Amino acid sequence: MEHGLQLEMNFSDMSANRLQENLNRGDFVMLTEISSPGRDLELSVGHNRLRELEFAISKIDTMPAGIAFIDKGNSVDTWHVADFAAGLVEQQRDNHIIYLSGKNSDMANMIESANLCEVNGFRNLVPVSGDHVIGENSKATAKRSFTESVHLLQYLRRHKNHNIWSGAVVNPFQYIPDNLYGQLFKMVKKLNLGANFLVTDFGWDMLKFQELRWYLNSRNLYYPTIARLMLLTPESVDKIIRDAIPGVHISHGFRQLLESELRYSYNQFEAAQWRRLQIQAAGCRLLGYSGIQIAGLDSPAKINTAAIKISKALDEFADFAAWQQEYFNYLAKTEMAPFPHCFYLFENMTGTELHPTAHITTLSELPKCHRREKLNYKLKKFLFPHAHKQNASEHFISKKIFAGCRECSFCRLPMTQYICPETCPKGLANGPCGGAKPDGQCEVGDFECIHNTIMRLASWNQELDCLENDYIEPALKK
Template structure:
């Protein structure tokens, strides 16, 4: 990939406060606000949002708001409605999330058009989680749009948009970690101007992402999503949390133990932990944090006061690292001793930034692809331009992929493997919702894209996962 592709373009029309702040290198605070549920009357819900955002905007530390899309449920009002109310009420920039959950390209275009008409230019593409069984029953045949397809749709929508993409660095198998970073590269090559990470507590993984971007020379702002759990959520951690957000047994047990005290004591511990983590993100070179689970101005004010204290007592990376390890090092955030990390030497004193000579890649051996998968990929290669495979070969591939011949090329990004085992029907790369052991977020099987990853490794075609085919298609 050429160097000019690695430098992110930050030239936008309209409200460009976000883009300007990215170029200035400021550390920014974004506040996450949910789109109202569809069962709530729109006028009343939006009026409340407008008033609440006006109250929250009085906090000078809050730079912008992020409106989620279908995070609470698939049945939510479209996010541009909430974004308009918040923009009017707060006078601050608003980022509109667009979820692929139950979405289509037409829905994405509609949201983009409505938002652009209101002068809103900032968007974040997310794949969204799997619909629950009752939602599938209510909406049979609902499709799921890949966040990469959302980015590509927005990219064709016209200039002047600031587009963000999500990445989940908290992956602990070699396949999952490599797949996440390959999908991230593909998103950057498809026009993403900034990245937002999923929430997590493993700061080695937070540093790992920064080192990967440094190794690949990507100049891109990264915002870390930070969750403040409620007292009730912490008490119920044994029943699981949201897809893609992992709690190790030691960390989850510590949080549940904290929740055995009073709500005030629990809240105080969480705020201090979050404040120190946010300062850690500052020291690791992140451009900001997206605060989730906080809507009380008094709590936010208290958090910002604690952050100021942490900044004062942690003037540099080494001071922060020692204090972080002293306070939380005993709670291993990774799933056991065999967790995979891409680099050696993470979270060591004096080694904030990536140095090729000091931080080699941690080599790992992947499983060989199944013989039938390799055969499918070989059959698929015969469909490329200039090849005229026998008719019976094409018929076999159609049967294996369960697609008519004219649609077979849609599976080229996944080496012509049948992607029907992915509950979201993704083909361009994985979502971020897989579990810590590499299983799909629905728990039924390993993530489909692990098979794709093994094929890419065996055929030495990692570029396919990063979008080399996309770039070739653009040039034709």
């Protein structure tokens, strides 16, 4: 791994973790999202900009504040996130979160990155599998290496000498049962593997934020949860409209609303976005989120304005019913679910109850296996029942014909309902990424996300619990 990081060992209190303390105490936290810059920018210039933002964040006195460092967010050729984050002053690095992306990284890189973060005083890490590169198709994506987030979580759990508090990402903005249950099963797997807190993906549909909190409560999963929000700019709206932000898919109605806002004067556009952010932030706190992580605050002035406006919004909305009225009046006159996909786990989510009174949709809502899927499964189970215990080259030809075998270092077919995880462009075996399209199609191809098929088969075999409980070890690709 390329990095020029000097290891800095002089941290006054290696055990302190202010973010953990704040989240556990229930103090509402505001994190500003900053992406590691591209290598076309001098690292020293990036550090200077970072320090300006850090100074603005250090002046926030109305709520605990920190930075969420995004790894490989803008492009592939970015500075290593640990090198970039090392530009901060040495004190209080435990206020921040570093995301470590598995894109173009193997497990050794991920472990080395985690070690670098820790030795430099960072305490909070969120491993992510990584987004595809915009414009790349499934073949190009499959040529890259993606290390699943669960592997680093598992490593950190096994090596308890690490002084790291790890988190996990979940994308609740899913509108068909297959996608949504897949996200929730994988989220629970990550919690079982040692994740201590959760961060959502971006979204504007507050009912989906609500649904996640209700689901966690219904499962007695009392983990701090951070909602990821975005202060929209004309540039980011343009990207959203062009579907150029992985995992962000919006409804036709919301698209039309954003397009109409783009026709406002700049000042009106900006005022609309600040109000949207205020309402979302206040709603998240009322729904039980422990904090928000905001993208789009790219200057000290915006950070300062965000802190003031969010504090005002938290004071303005102390009551859920009043907040909800404002949300529906101001933001959600439009349909937020991308028609015809409009699945929500709970009934009556628009009632004024802050906690679920309605029943959760049962797992019987899961779509059933197609006849062909069952036949395929039975055939492969008959042919390769012990493939995971055999040499990967055994039955190679028939595994290639019936399962698309890529001859990994060991075979995982019996653990994934006989769907080869290597047919996922990112090679994910432990559950879906957050990027599937609203109709269940893969993030990078015109085929259904393989984890939807795995889930239908698991449901048919009454093995859904395996999707939460069974950790599938990584295999090396040929």
